[in-house]
Amino acid sequence: xxxxxxxxxxxxxxxxxxxxxxxxxxxxxxxxxxxxxxxxxxxxxxxxxxxxxxxxxxxxxxxxxxxxxxxxxxxxxxxxxxxxxxxxxxxxxxxxxxxxxxxxxxxxxxxxxxxxxxxxxxxxxxxxxxxxxxxxxxxxxxxxxxxxxxxxxxxxxxxxxxxxxxxxxxxxxxx
Amino acid sequence: xxxxxxxxxxxxxxxxxxxxxxxxxxxxxxxxxxxxxxxxxxxxxxxxxxxxxxxxxxxxxxxxxxxxxxxxxxxxxxxxxxxxxxxxxxxxxxxxxxxxxxxxxxxxxxxxxxxxxxxxxxxxxxxxxxxxxxxxxxxxxxxxxxxxxxxxxxxxxxxxxxxxxxxxxxxxxxxxxxxxxxxxxxxxxxxxxxxxxxxxxxxxxxxxxxxxxxxxxxxxxxxxxxxxxxxxxxxxxxxxxxxxxxxxxxxxxxxx
Numbered sequence: 001x002x003x004x005x006x007x008x009x010x011x012x013x014x015x016x017x018x019x020x021x022x023x024x025x026x027x028x029x030x031x032x033x034x035x036x037x038x039x040x041x042x043x044x045x046x047x048x049x050x051x052x053x054x055x056x057x058x059x060x061x062x063x064x065x066x067x068x069x070x071x072x073x074x075x076x077x078x079x080x081x082x083x084x085x086x087x088x089x090x091x092x093x094x095x096x097x098x099x100x101x102x103x104x105x106x107x108x109x110x111x112x113x114x115x116x117x118x119x120x121x122x123x124x125x126x127x128x129x130x131x132x133x134x135x136x137x138x139x140x141x142x143x144x145x146x147x148x149x150x151x152x153x154x155x156x157x158x159x160x161x162x163x164x165x166x167x168x169x170x171x172x173x174x175x
Numbered sequence: 176x177x178x179x180x181x182x183x184x185x186x187x188x189x190x191x192x193x194x195x196x197x198x199x200x201x202x203x204x205x206x207x208x209x210x211x212x213x214x215x216x217x218x219x220x221x222x223x224x225x226x227x228x229x230x231x232x233x234x235x236x237x238x239x240x241x242x243x244x245x246x247x248x249x250x251x252x253x254x255x256x257x258x259x260x261x262x263x264x265x266x267x268x269x270x271x272x273x274x275x276x277x278x279x280x281x282x283x284x285x286x287x288x289x290x291x292x293x294x295x296x297x298x299x300x301x302x303x304x305x306x307x308x309x310x311x312x313x314x315x316x317x318x319x320x321x322x323x324x325x326x327x328x329x330x331x332x333x334x335x336x337x338x339x340x341x342x343x344x345x346x347x348x349x350x351x352x353x354x355x356x357x358x359x360x361x362x363x364x365x366x367x368x369x370x371x372x373x374x375x376x377x378x379x380x381x382x383x384x385x386x387x388x389x390x391x392x393x394x395x396x397x398x399x400x401x402x403x404x405x406x407x408x409x410x411x412x413x414x415x416x417x418x419x420x421x422x423x424x425x426x427x428x429x430x431x
Contacts, residue, residue, distance in 0.1 A: 034247075035246050035247045035424075036247065036423075036424035036425075036427040036428050037376050037420075037421065037424045039424075040420045040421075040423055040424045040427075041420065044416070044420055052409065054405060054406060054409035055409055055412070055413050058387065058406075058409060058410055058413050058417075059413070059417070061383065061386050061387060062377060062383060062417055064386075065377040065378070065382055065383060065386060066376055066377050068377075069246070069340050069342075069376070069377060069378060070245070070246045072340065072341065072342045073243075073245055073246060073322060073340060073341055074245070076243070076341035076342070077212055077243065077245070080210045080212070080241075080243070084210065090203070091203055091204055091206070092198070092203060092204075092206040093206055093208065094206045094207075094208035094209060094210060095194060095205075095206050095208075095209050095210070096210045096212065097190060097194075097209070097210070097211050097212065098212040098254060099183075099186070099187075099211065099212070099213050099214070099219065100214060100254040100255060100258070101214070101218070102258045102261065102262070103258075103262075105265065107271075129274070129277065130182060131258075131261070131281065132182070132183075132186050133254045133257060133258060133292070134186075134190060134254065135254050136190070136194065138194065138198070138206065139203065144293050145254065145257055145290070145291075145292045145293065146190065146193065146292055146293060146294040146295075146296075147281055147292040147294065147295045147296070148186050148189055148190075148294075148296050148297075148298050149277075149278070149281070149295075149296075149297055149298065150182065150297060150298040150299070150301065151274050151297075
């Protein structure tokens with residue numbers, strides 16, 4: 001049982017309502033931003049100018065139709081994934097590949113030499129990793145996860161090596 | 176140089192290489208059609224990736240390539256679930272000493288061996304695709320907005336067509352079957368801007384009309400039903416604001 005000295009939920013609701021013009025929701029799920037149409041429609045619904053219920057209904061229907069489009073996109077994606085499992089004369093017809101990247105992580109580069117001791121603010125060179133995962137489907141190989149990752153030295157761009165691309169396509173040994 | 180479009184192009188090529196090897200082990204060939212599904216971010220949806228796809232088509236590695244993009248903020252899938260597992264494992268560790276230990280950590284992140292990645296490869300060299308493709312890239316306005324792209328070959332040249340959403344019936348711009356006879360003529364049919372209709376984010380305006388049960392928004396006086404007449408009037412009032420809202424969202428999407 002909560003002590004009587006604690007504010008009830010209603011108190012918070014009232015304060016939240018009173019301050020509703022002073023804050024804006026970021027419109028994100030964790031670190032993932034939500035889509036601009038949904039964000040703008042939500043902002044539009046929050047504005048005081050359009051308190052008319054019929055207007056609100058139209059905006060909600062607009063948003064709902066937009067969400068329906070997303071659902072159709074997902075269905076299309078699943079259909080592609082299923083079609084990729086088909087075979088024609090024992091050979092795969094198509095492949096499906098879904099790419100996604102993981103949030104980058106950064107760490108310090110070990111320092112050497114006389115200036116190896118640096119303050120936290122003084123650290124200029126960091127190492128960043130980038131993990132890209134993918135899920136592919138082709139013939140009977142369904143939902144296979146593949147990971148690629150690479151490391152970059154941040155703020156050391158001058159030392160990176162530029163490789164000419166020209167010979168690449170003339171020797172397509174990989175394919 | 177080593178991130179963004181260059182990394183993505185390199186990963187696509189590495190993936191094709193790995194897939195080819197895997198299929199070869201099973202005595203199969205790489206299929207002639209590929210479907211790539213990406214997140215709707217600038218790293219994936221850019222001129223360089225499009226140019227790479229066109230190159231793969233022109234060099235006859237594939238007959239048809241589709242690039243589909245899910246809507247921003249609604250792209251979570253089973254790979255994200257695997258990343259969640261990886262993140263938890265990384266958070267649990269106090270210290271990861273080297274890239275090699277990080278690699279092995281990712282390899283064994285999942286408890287279930289069947290769900291572990293089949294390929295776990297470090298990309299050591301990243302080619303400079305951006306500079307390589309720079310002289311041959313066509314600049315197309317509003318290219319970041321559509322969600323489906325198709326690359327095929329036409330008169331020996333790779334052509335790119337788009338659809339706003341996958342349920343749309345036609346690929347745009349329509350293939351010029353009648354007028355074009357040579358590859359040089361084909362270049363005259365290339366577009367500079369992607370044509371965006373009003374209410375393209377929901378398909379078509381008629382879908383919203385249908386949802387609101389409006390057949391003609393200009394005929395409000397002839398409607399006998401008072402409720403419907405009010406709906407038409409409300410829609411006429413709010414329509415310009417919806418247009419502005421959509422336009423703002425598209426511009427925000429372009430600058431992402």
